[in-house]
Amino acid sequence: MNRLNGNAPSRPRIGVLALQGDFAEHIHMLGLIGITAVEVRKVQQLSEIDGLIIPGGESTTIVKLLTRFDFIDGLRSQVESGMALWGTCAGMIVIARELTDPYPTPLGLIDIGVSRNYFGRQVDSFEQELVIKGIEGAPMQAVFIRAPIVNDVGVGVETLASVQNGVGTQAVAVKNGRILATSFHPELTRDTRLHELFVELATEAANDRIRISPDITEGTPSQA
Amino acid sequence: MATTISSSATQTNGTRGAQRWKEMSKPEVGDWRVKGGLAQMLKGGVIMDVVTPDQAKIAEDAGAVSVMALERVPSDIRRDGGVARMSDPDLISGIINAVSIPVMAKARIGHFVEAQILEALGVDYCDESEVLTPADNEYHIDKWQYKMPYVCGARNIGEALRRIGEGAAMIRTKGEAGTGDIVHAVTHARQILGDIRRLQNMPTEELMSAARDFQAPYELVVEVHRTGKLPVVNFAAGGIATPADAALLMQIGVEGVFVGSGIFKSSNPAKMADAIVRATTHFNDPDMLAEISRGLGTAMPGIEANKIPQADQLQTRGW
Numbered sequence: 001m002n003r004l005n006g007n008a009p010s011r012p013r014i015g016v017l018a019l020q021g022d023f024a025e026h027i028h029m030l031g032l033i034g035i036t037a038v039e040v041r042k043v044q045q046l047s048e049i050d051g052l053i054i055p056g057g058e059s060t061t062i063v064k065l066l067t068r069f070d071f072i073d074g075l076r077s078q079v080e081s082g083m084a085l086w087g088t089c090a091g092m093i094v095i096a097r098e099l100t101d102p103y104p105t106p107l108g109l110i111d112i113g114v115s116r117n118y119f120g121r122q123v124d125s126f127e128q129e130l131v132i133k134g135i136e137g138a139p140m141q142a143v144f145i146r147a148p149i150v151n152d153v154g155v156g157v158e159t160l161a162s163v164q165n166g167v168g169t170q171a172v173a174v175k176n177g178r179i180l181a182t183s184f185h186p187e188l189t190r191d192t193r194l195h196e197l198f199v200e201l202a203t204e205a206a207n208d209r210i211r212i213s214p215d216i217t218e219g220t221p222s223q224a
Numbered sequence: 225m226a227t228t229i230s231s232s233a234t235q236t237n238g239t240r241g242a243q244r245w246k247e248m249s250k251p252e253v254g255d256w257r258v259k260g261g262l263a264q265m266l267k268g269g270v271i272m273d274v275v276t277p278d279q280a281k282i283a284e285d286a287g288a289v290s291v292m293a294l295e296r297v298p299s300d301i302r303r304d305g306g307v308a309r310m311s312d313p314d315l316i317s318g319i320i321n322a323v324s325i326p327v328m329a330k331a332r333i334g335h336f337v338e339a340q341i342l343e344a345l346g347v348d349y350c351d352e353s354e355v356l357t358p359a360d361n362e363y364h365i366d367k368w369q370y371k372m373p374y375v376c377g378a379r380n381i382g383e384a385l386r387r388i389g390e391g392a393a394m395i396r397t398k399g400e401a402g403t404g405d406i407v408h409a410v411t412h413a414r415q416i417l418g419d420i421r422r423l424q425n426m427p428t429e430e431l432m433s434a435a436r437d438f439q440a441p442y443e444l445v446v447e448v449h450r451t452g453k454l455p456v457v458n459f460a461a462g463g464i465a466t467p468a469d470a471a472l473l474m475q476i477g478v479e480g481v482f483v484g485s486g487i488f489k490s491s492n493p494a495k496m497a498d499a500i501v502r503a504t505t506h507f508n509d510p511d512m513l514a515e516i517s518r519g520l521g522t523a524m525p526g527i528e529a530n531k532i533p534q535a536d537q538l539q540t541r542g543w
Contacts, residue, residue, distance in 0.1 A: 019505050020268040020289065041506065056265045058289040058325055065287060065505055068498075090265065101324060122326060122348035123371045125258045145261045146326065146348070188261050 012050035012084075012202035015040040019065040021057020021090060025187035029195045043074040050209070051084035051178075051202025054091030056145070056185050059116065062094050063104035072107060079109050082208050084178040084201040092181040093148050100151065110179045111154025112171075118149035118183075130184070132161040132173055135193045142172070142184035149183055150174055178205055256393070259373035262326065262348065263394035263457035266290055266480055270470065270501050271459070273297050273484040275315075277322035283487070286497030290326040290349070292482070293319040298355050298402030298538070299485035299524065308356045310338040316345050328375070333542055334360025336369075343372040349394070350374050352387075354541035355401045355484075362543060367391030377461065379412045379539060381419030381448070382438035388456055389441040395454055397478070398539040399462015402485050404526025406469045408539060409462045410476065416458065417477045424452040462539070465490070465523045467503030467516050474507035491521035 014030060016023040018039035030037040038045065040052065052075075054062065066072060079085050087095040093116055095109040101116050119125070125146060129139040142161075150171035153159055161173035161182075172183035178201040186194040269289030274280040280291045295311040296304065310331055320327045326348035331338035333352055338359075342350050350372050352365050367374040368391035377398035378384035384395045397416065399409030419438070423445060426434060431449055435442040447455055460473035461482035470481045483500055490496040499516050506512040534540065 018268070020287075022264040022267055024267070025264060041509075057267075058265065058269060060284055060325055061269055061287045061289050061501070064285075065502070068287075068502060069505075103324070116324060121346045122262050122373065123343065123346065125262065127258055143257055143261055145258060145265060185261060185264075188257055188264065 011035060012199060012206040013038070013048060014051045014053070014199070014202050015045060015049040016053045016055060017062070017091075019057075019069070020061045021055040022185070022187060023053075023055045025185075026053050026055050026088075026195075029187050029192055030199070032190075033192050033196055033199065035199060041069075043069065043071045046071075046074050046078045046083070049083065050206040051086070051198060052078070053198070054085070054087040054094050055187065056089040056091065059090040059093035059148075060104045062090055063106070066094070066107070075107065076109065079179070082178065082205050084180075084198065084205045085109060086180040086182075086198045086201075088182050088185055088187060089145065089147055092150075092183060095179070095181060097154065098152075110174070110176050110181055111157050112150045112174055112181065113152030113154075114148045115151050116148050117146050118151075119144060119147055122146055128163070130161050130163070130172070132194070133158075134160060134175075134197060137193070140186065140191055140193065141189050142186075143188045144172075144184050147172075147183045150181070178202075255371070259371075259393040260456050262373060263375070266326075266394075266459075267457060268505060269480045270497075270504050271328065271480070271482045272487050272497060273482075274319060274488070277318045279488055279493070280319045280323045280327075282494050283497055284323045284325050286494060287501035288325060288497065289480070290328055291319065291323060292328045292330065292351065292484075293347075294330065297485040297488060299404070299489055300402075301355060302402040302538075308332075310335070310341065310356070313341065313345055316342070316347065320346060330356050331365070332356040333358040334363050334365060336365045339365050339370065339372070343370055347372060352376050352392075354398060354538050358541050364390050364543070367393075375459075377539070377542060378416060380415045380438070381423065382440045383542065384416055384454060384458075385438065385440035385444040385448070388444060388454070392456065394457050394459065396459040396461040396482055397473075398542070399460070399464075400529040400532065401462045401538050403463050403529040403532070404465040404486060404489070404524040405529035406463045406465070406472065408529050409460050409464060409469075409473060412462070412539075413460050413473055413476050413478055416454075420448055420453060423449045463526075463529060464500075465526060466496075467499045467513060467520075470500050471503045471507035471513055474504060480504065486524050489524035496520055496523070 014037045016026045027037045096106040096114040130142040157176045159171040162169045266289045271290045272283040272288045273292045293316045328349040329347045330351045330353040373393040375394040376387035376392040397412035435445040459480045460478040465486035
């Protein structure tokens with residue numbers, strides 16, 4: 001990482017993947033908490049950020065464009081070197097380990113199994129209050145749009161929130177280290193608390209990557 | 225299905241469009257946010273017209289964010305003439321079963337029973353469309369009555385805000401469908417975006433007269449003045465036939481594109497579809513667009529939209 005300023009930054013650099021989807025809403029939410037986020041359209045930009053949000057959108061489209069524009073390896077290596085990552089809805093699908101659908105092929109950046117369109121079609125989309133571990137105060141208003149669900153939580157992955165349904169309780173918000181995944185869309189509300197949590201994770205990433213000077217990290221990326 | 229959905233939002237009959245919009249579009253009313261939210265997820269994407277499940281698969285593989293299920297693409301509707309109606313439910317269900325992306329379908333303007341049928345089929349978005357023959361010469365569908373969200377065409381801010389007042393959760397330009405000629409989509413996009421800029425810069429005392437002139441609900445005029453944008457997602461449609469066409473509309477300021485006849489009337493639909501998807505993402509990058517535009521074969525043949533007599537134009541349908 002080549003930083004102009006060697007001190008720990010008060011504000012991390014955050015990017016929102018802007019290949020398709022509601023990236024503008026995430027950028028707006030980050031703006032509300034004082035972060036000027038960048039639209040990420042090229043893989044080279046990943047080396048200039050401490051945290052990446054993969055927004056809501058169509059997961060098949062986003063996976064296709066990530067592949068078509070050669071993002072996969074770069075994204076994986078940035079995540080391995082400690083970049084914070086958050087997938088909302090389609091973003092959760094994109095970063096999962098496996099899907100119940102044969103298509104698209106997810107990137108496997110967090111150890112969760114995911115069912116796409118779990119709740120049904122658009123007429124079955126809904127909104128509900130959700131208590132989320134680590135988020136203080138009133139429950140968050142969670143907007144589920146053709147939303148996925150986590151049907152398999154891997155070892156080391158923490159469940160932050162779940163919903164009740166016919167077959168029991170299933171996770172809709174999970175976290176592993178600096179990686180966050182949510183089935184719903186905080187960016188469609190005015191509640192910035194999850195974005196604040198993500199900024200903390202990205203700040204951690206920024207500080208972590210800064211502690212080691214570039215010549216020492218050459219070839220040995222720091223690990224969260 | 226397994227979950228309960230707030231349906232109280234759809235029960236205020238009798239209030240006027242703008243007041244209803246004001247009541248129903250509050251952030252705490254889930255119905256509106258959930259409907260408009262799907263359109264938010266489609267942004268930066270391409271919605272493609274398809275007439276068979278196989279075409280729907282090709283569109284999905286190419287990266288379409290959604291498909292519009294139709295019996296005939298607009299250029300064929302234009303060529304064949306006659307009355308154009310909602311598609312056969314078998315065809316729509318076949319397409320719904322073939323893909324995992326959202327499926328849209330068209331109902332005739334004012335034909336609320338076609339809309340009821342589409343909702344019963346599980347269609348994700350209804351296009352109350354001028355491409356089909358209108359069923360009502362005066363009234364559009366009361367779109368608040370449905371859990372299924374609607375997209376409607378518009379040529380100017382008044383038309384856009386009237387549709388939103390009726391409950392549309394997404395707007396698209398009308399363009400002139402089935403021509404492969406971009407000129408009217410450009411005109412309508414410039415008109416709508418220009419109208420928005422004018423409203424935004426207006427002193428507040430002029431807004432009521434502007435609402436009168438635009439024949440638009442006052443509350444929505446005030447909302448546009450305040451925010452500088454439509455309260456719903458705004459796509460382009462009507463005549464898009466190449467990656468450059470899609471990028472042109474994106475640079476003018478729309479949030480995504482519909483491609484009707486432009487994909488499956490081109491010589492290599494899979495390639496054209498893929499190229500338009502990539503161009504919609506990198507709409508601002510000329511080097512990328514040059515690369516994307518190479519070797520695509522022939523675009524749809526097209527007809528010059530300015531030579532179509534007014535009586536034969538589809539865009540004048542809608543009130």
